[in-house]
Every structure is written in C-alpha cells, then in structure tokens.
Amino acid sequence: MSLRQNLLHSSSYQLGTLLAVLVLLGVFFVSYWLVIASDNALLRESEEAIRAEIRAFQTADRLAGRAGVEDLLQSGMTGNNGYFYGHRDAAGNWLGGNMPGWPASVERFDEGTLLFEISHSLLPGQRASIRLGSEHFDVMAKVHTLSDGTQLLVGRDVDDLEIAQWVAEAFGWAMIVILLAICAVSFGVAYYVASRFTRIAATTERIIATGNLGERLLVDSNWDDLSKLSRMLNRLLAELEARVDGIQSVSDSIAHDLRTPLTRLRVNVSSLVAGPAREVLLEEIDGLLRIFSSLLRISAIEAGKAPMASDDISLATLAGDVVDLYEPLARENGVELHLVNGPTAASSLVQGDADLLCQAVANLVDNAVKFTPAGGSVTVETRVQGTVAELMVLDSGPGIPPEQHERALQRFGRLDASRSRPGNGLGLPLAAAIVRRHGGSLNLDSAVPAAPGLKVTLRLPCRAV
Numbered sequence: 504m505s506l507r508q509n510l511l512h513s514s515s516y517q518l519g520t521l522l523a524v525l526v527l528l529g530v531f532f533v534s535y536w537l538v539i540a541s542d543n544a545l546l547r548e549s550e551e552a553i554r555a556e557i558r559a560f561q562t563a564d565r566l567a568g569r570a571g572v573e574d575l576l577q578s579g580m581t582g583n584n585g586y587f588y589g590h591r592d593a594a595g596n597w598l599g600g601n602m603p604g605w606p607a608s609v610e611r612f613d614e615g616t617l618l619f620e621i622s623h624s625l626l627p628g629q630r631a632s633i634r635l636g637s638e639h640f641d642v643m644a645k646v647h648t649l650s651d652g653t654q655l656l657v658g659r660d661v662d663d664l665e666i667a668q669w670v671a672e673a674f675g676w677a678m679i680v681i682l683l684a685i686c687a688v689s690f691g692v693a694y695y696v697a698s699r700f701t702r703i704a705a706t707t708e709r710i711i712a713t714g715n716l717g718e719r720l721l722v723d724s725n726w727d728d729l730s731k732l733s734r735m736l737n738r739l740l741a742e743l744e745a746r747v748d749g750i751q752s753v754s755d756s757i758a759h760d761l762r763t764p765l766t767r768l769r770v771n772v773s774s775l776v777a778g779p780a781r782e783v784l785l786e787e788i789d790g791l792l793r794i795f796s797s798l799l800r801i802s803a804i805e806a807g808k809a810p811m812a813s814d815d816i817s818l819a820t821l822a823g824d825v826v827d828l829y830e831p832l833a834r835e836n837g838v839e840l841h842l843v844n845g846p847t848a849a850s851s852l853v854q855g856d857a858d859l860l861c862q863a864v865a866n867l868v869d870n871a872v873k874f875t876p877a878g879g880s881v882t883v884e885t886r887v888q889g890t891v892a893e894l895m896v897l898d899s900g901p902g903i904p905p906e907q908h909e910r911a912l913q914r915f916g917r918l919d920a921s922r923s924r925p926g927n928g929l930g931l932p933l934a935a936a937i938v939r940r941h942g943g944s945l946n947l948d949s950a951v952p953a954a955p956g957l958k959v960t961l962r963l964p965c966r967a968v
Contacts, residue, residue, distance in 0.1 A: 520693065526686040529678075549643055549659050550616055556586060556657045557647045564649050572649060576600070587621070587642050589656035598653065602626070605656070606644075617644050617658075699729045703736070713939050716744035812856040818892050818963070819848040819885045821857065825864045826883055829872055837877030840868075845886030853892050853963045855941040860963075863934040864894060867959050870930050871898035874957075892965035895958055902957040908947040931959075938963065 556579075563571035576588055580601040589600035597604060603626065606619040620639040644658025703720055710718050719740060720733040826842045833840035853860075864883075871881040879899040886893050903911050912935045935945040943963035949956065 520690075522689045523686045526682045526689065529682050546612070546643065546661055549661050550613070550645075553586075553616075553643065553645050553657050553659055557645060557655070560647065560649075560655055560657070569649070569651050569653070572655065573599070576655075585659060587640075587644065587656075587658040587660070589644075589658075591654050593652040593654075600656070602656075606642075612643060615645055617646070618642070619644070696729065699723070703729070703733060707736070710740070712944060713942075714936075716740055812858075813854055814857050815852040815854060816857050816860060817849060817852055818860075818894050818965075819844045821861055821864060822883050822885050822894055825861065825868050828865065829868050833872045833881065836872060836875075837879075838872055838875045839880040840872065841880065841882045843882060843884040845884070847887045847967070848885040848892070851887045851892050851965045851967055853941070853965045855963070859937045860941065863937040863961065864896075866930040866934040867896040867961070871896050871900065871957070871959075874898065875900040887965060890964060890966070892963050894961040894963075896961075897956065897958045899956045902949060902955045903947060905949070911947060912945065934961075 560572055560575060563575045567574070572590075576590060576599065579586055579588055587600070587602050589602045589605055590598040591605055592598055595605070602621060606617070606621075609617040609619040612618045619642055621642055622639045626640070640660045641662040642658040643661045644656050647655050647657070649655055706718065706720050710716065719737045722730050722733045722737070724730050822844070823842055826840055830840050868881065868883060875881055875898045881899075882895075882897045884895045884897065886895075912931050931945075938945045938961055941963055943961065946960045946962070948958045948960065
C-alpha cells in the first residue's frame with residue numbers, strides 16, 4: 504500500500520483533516536468579520552445616528568421654526584450626549600453651538616458626510632477619547648440647511664469607533680494567521696504520526712515476513728510517545744530474539760551432539776556382516792543424520808551464518824535442471840512432470856546462491872512428486888510479474904487444508920499425526936528459510952479452487968537482462 508493510501512486510511516490523518524476543515528471554517532467566518540470591519544460598518548452606524556439627529560431638528564424646524572431649532576440645540580448641548588453642534592447664518596456668521604467655531608478644514612467621508620478635527624484644549628468640558636496619546640476629537644458631521652436659510656452642523660466623535668474598527672481588523676488578521684498556523688500544524692502532525700505508524704507497521708511486517716528478529720524499529724527522538732512505543736517494541740524484539748536464539752541453540756546443540764555418535768554408530772553398523780538387518784539400521788541412521796543436518800542448516804540460514812554466494816541466476820534454467828533431475832523418479836512413481844516457462848522468465852535474473860535456491864526448488868518438487876499418487880501430474884511453472892520472479896509447483900495430490908498452511912512451513916510441521924508416511928517435515932521449512940534469506944517469500948495455496956492439489960509459489964526480486 505502506498506504512502507498516500509496509508510495516509511487516507513490513517514485515523515490520525517483523518518482526525519487532522521477534520522480539525523483542519525473546522526479551522527478553515529473559522530477562517531471563513533473571521534474573513535467575513537473582516538469584510539464587515541473593512542466596510543466601515545461602525546462608522547456607518549455613527550453616520551446613521553447623525554441622520555436621525557438631523558431628522559429631529561427637521562421636525563422641530565417644521566413645527567416651531569427657528570425657535571424650536573434653538574431650543575432643541577440648547578437641550579442637546581446641555582445634555583453632553585456626545586454630539587457636536589454648530590449653527591451659522593447664510594453669510595457664515597456664527598450663531599451658536601458647542602464647537603469653538605465652524606470647521607475650516609474638512610475631509611469628505613461620503614457624499615454629504617464630513618470629517619474634521621477639534622483640539623481637546625478648545626473643548627475642555629467635552630469627554631475626550633480613551634485612546635492614549637489622543638490630542639483631538641475626530642468628528643464625523645453632516646450639514647443641513649434649515650427653512651430660514653441658516654445651516655446646522657451635527658457631528659459625533661468617532662475616534663473611539665476608529666480605534667475599535669482598527670482593533671477588529673487587527674484581531675481578525677491575527678486570528679486568520681493563528682487559524683492557518685493551526686491548520687498547517689494539524690496537517691503536519693497528522694502526516695508525521697501517519698508516516699511514523701506506516702514505517703513502524705512496515706518494519707514489523709518485514710520482521711514477521713523474514714523472521715529476522717535482529718532487525719529493530721527506528722527511534723527518531725526521545726520526547727514523543729511513538730518513539731517510546733518504538734523503544735518498547737525493540738525491547739520486546741530483543742527479548743523474543745534472545746528466547747528464540749536460546750531455543751534454537753538448544754536444538755542445534757542437541758542436533759550437533761547427537762550427529763557425532765550417530766556417525767560413529769553408522770560406521771560400526773556398516774562393519775557388521777551384510778544382511779537385511781544391517782541395511783535397515785543403516786537406512787534409519789541415515790534418516791536421523793539427514794534430520795539433524797537439515798535442522799542445523801535451517802538454523803544457520805535463518806541466523807545468516809550460512810555462507811551464501813551472490814550470482815545471477817535464471818529461475819527458468821534452475822527449474823529445468825531440477826525437473827531433469829526428478830523426471831526419472833516421477834516416471835517411476837507414475838507421475839507426469841511438466842515444465843512451463845513464461846515468455847520473459849528466461850530473460851530475467853535473480854541474485855543469490857544457486858546451490859541454496861536449487862535445494863529449495865528441489866525440496867518443493869520432491870514433496871510434490873512424493874505426495875502425488877500414480878496417474879497424477881506435477882507442473883513447475885516460472886513467470887515474471889513486474890520486478891518479481893515467480894516459480895510455482897502445482898500438483899494433483901491430496902493438498903493441504905488452508906488452516907494447516909502455516910503449520911506446514913514450521914519445523915516438523917507434518918500433517919500426518921501418526922507420522923506413518925515418509926518424511927520428516929523439514930523440506931518446506933528449509934525451502935522457506937532459503938527463500939527468506941534471499942529476500943523473497945514462499946506461499947501455499949490450492950492448485951485449483953475447490954479441488955485437491957497444492958500450489959507452492961516462490962517469489963524473488965528479479966531484474967531483466
């Protein structure tokens with residue numbers, strides 16, 4: 504499975520993606536708030552309040568004329584309601600208000616809306632802005648011409664509103680940066696955790712496939728929980744390796760210690776007078792010696808102590824040699840032995856020890872010929888799938904039940920509980936150990952679905968010539 508597929512199926516990555524989506528939704532809402540803030544919404548609310556105040560003066564002008572306007576003006580100035588008022592005649596003469604005079608310099612905020620400044624020192628009684636360092640009022644105002652031709656200016660101090668708007672924009676941008684940072688960190692953490700778990704799983708799977716308990720998980724750091732998990736798994740592997748090595752050491756020692764007296768026994772038996780009893784004894788002793796030799800060889804191969812050449816080997820050629828070797832035995836047992844080479848099998852090479860691989864293939868063919876009844880057939884097929892060379896041995900024998908496949912690849916994993924049939928249960932385990940030593944795999948399957956027979960598939964990495 505590729506890294507992309509592992510990430511998509513990783514719960515950590517999915518959780519990180521969910522958090523990132525929620526953060527992006529937060530970015531959307533903050534951006535919406537920024538749009539509102541940048542649209543001068545607060546200032547426009549103040550502008551609408553000024554219009555409402557002017558409408559009140561229009562009503563007073565319509566009902567009571569100039570006297571009503573002046574009464575309302577006096578009421579507004581005495582209440583200190585936060586409004587600025589100015590009143591002048593058509594000639595520009597100042598008539599009254601709570602400002603020091605008509606503003607000489609103004610800016611246009613919008614059509615009909617003015618912006619200007621009034622120094623705090625000119626209006627000591629007016630409530631000043633809360634902004635530190637502020638020395639003047641920022642006034643937004645509108646001018647309205649009354650029925651008698653005089654002009655009325657109504658304004659509000661918007662200094663605090665401008666501060667609030669600036670703070671809102673700054674807060675919005677800060678939140679966007681923080682949320683995007685959280686989004687990036689979420690994706691980063693999800694990718695980091697998923698990639699670490701993928702690497703741990705891949706290493707563990709490789710250890711299980713190859714049986715190499717000496718391999719260890721990579722520990723990146725000392726602070727995170729995944730590194731702690733890796734260290735604990737490494738301790739577990741070290742403990743398992745020590746125990747397995749102890750068991751193998753005992754079995755190897757027994758095999759080694761018994762092989763010497765058995766060899767001496769064989770020499771003594773062979774010196775006896777020839778006869779059926781001697782031949783039976785020699786055959787039994789030779790069988791025991793083969794068992795001990797196979798045990799020692801499996802242990803040496805699995806421990807990586809067995810010397811191994813590194814040659815370019817054609818599986819098609821090797822399969823042909825093994826088929827030629829076993830063809831007389833197959834004919835004697837009434838079994839048809841066939842060889843089928845794929846179109847690119849002959850032009851693809853695997854790297855390894857020719858003698859070891861030949862023994863592995865020979866063990867597979869020997870098992871197939873031995874367990875296939877007379878009139879049956881055994882087919883050895885080679886083919887190439889991408890960068891993997893495959894050698895398959897298919898027979899029409901009784902086969903092995905699927906639930907027994909794993910046991911068949913273990914030492915002494917004989918399926919005959921009474922052990923009345925010939926064999927010692929070491930042929931497939933030895934072949935599997937050789938294949939794993941070459942970085943390949945050995946798998947058992949039914950030759951034909953829902954039919955007797957066994958298919959053993961040997962896979963090794965290869966390259967084209």
